[in-house]
Amino acid sequence: MINGVSAWDQSAFLRVNRLQHNSHLILTFRILSHSGDGYLYVLLGISLHLFESADSVQFLKSALLAFALEIPCFLALKALIKRERPCEHLAGCSFAVTPSDKFSMPSGHTAAAFLMSSLIAGFYPAFTVLAYIWASLIGASRVFLGVHYPTDVVAGAALGWSCAALSVSLLS
Numbered sequence: 001m002i003n004g005v006s007a008w009d010q011s012a013f014l015r016v017n018r019l020q021h022n023s024h025l026i027l028t029f030r031i032l033s034h035s036g037d038g039y040l041y042v043l044l045g046i047s048l049h050l051f052e053s054a055d056s057v058q059f060l061k062s063a064l065l066a067f068a069l070e071i072p073c074f075l076a077l078k079a080l081i082k083r084e085r086p087c088e089h090l091a092g093c094s095f096a097v098t099p100s101d102k103f104s105m106p107s108g109h110t111a112a113a114f115l116m117s118s119l120i121a122g123f124y125p126a127f128t129v130l131a132y133i134w135a136s137l138i139g140a141s142r143v144f145l146g147v148h149y150p151t152d153v154v155a156g157a158a159l160g161w162s163c164a165a166l167s168v169s170l171l172s
Contacts, residue, residue, distance in 0.1 A: 014092065016140075016143045016150075020094060032138055033138060033142060055124070059119060062164070062167045062171055063116070066164045067163075069166060070160060074108050074156075077106055078105065078108075081106075082103050083152070086146060087147075097146075104148050106156040106159050107152045107153045109138050111160035112160060113139065114164070115160035115163050116160075117134065135160075139156065
């Protein structure tokens with residue numbers, strides 16, 4: 001079964017990675033990917049604190065705790081799994097961005113995006129669909145740009161969602 005998942009993962013990655021011939025897609029996915037670098041999260045937290053009163057403090061506490069849980073888990077999983085980046089392992093693919101580290105599992109950008117989207121969904125339900133579409137596009141961008149396999153993105157999404165859920169549960 002693991003070989004089947006690995007074969008699907010590599011095949012799906014290569015199909016997406018071959019779309020890099022389109023410079024407009026590369027630019028679009030770079031922008032999407034960079035929106036998950038962390039700056040937007042800080043800006044969102046500050047904006048909510050300045051302009052929204054009721055849930056902003058609890059949202060900020062939950063986000064800080066969730067990231068305090070997610071970052072060490074993310075780093076430990078990367079060190080434990082040590083999965084090579086796709087373009088380091090597969091012939092015929094290319095990076096469209098420089099990866100921040102050597103290993104790919106789980107996707108940190110996706111973990112952070114799903115962590116934030118989960119908190120947004122919990123505290124500001126009117127933005128649920130938009131938040132999860134954005135997080136999903138960040139995950140897709142990481143595959144398109146050549147730095148993650150699809151299962152890296154799924155693992156990142158699960159990690160982010162789990163840390164957000166645990167944070168909210170611990171603070172309730």
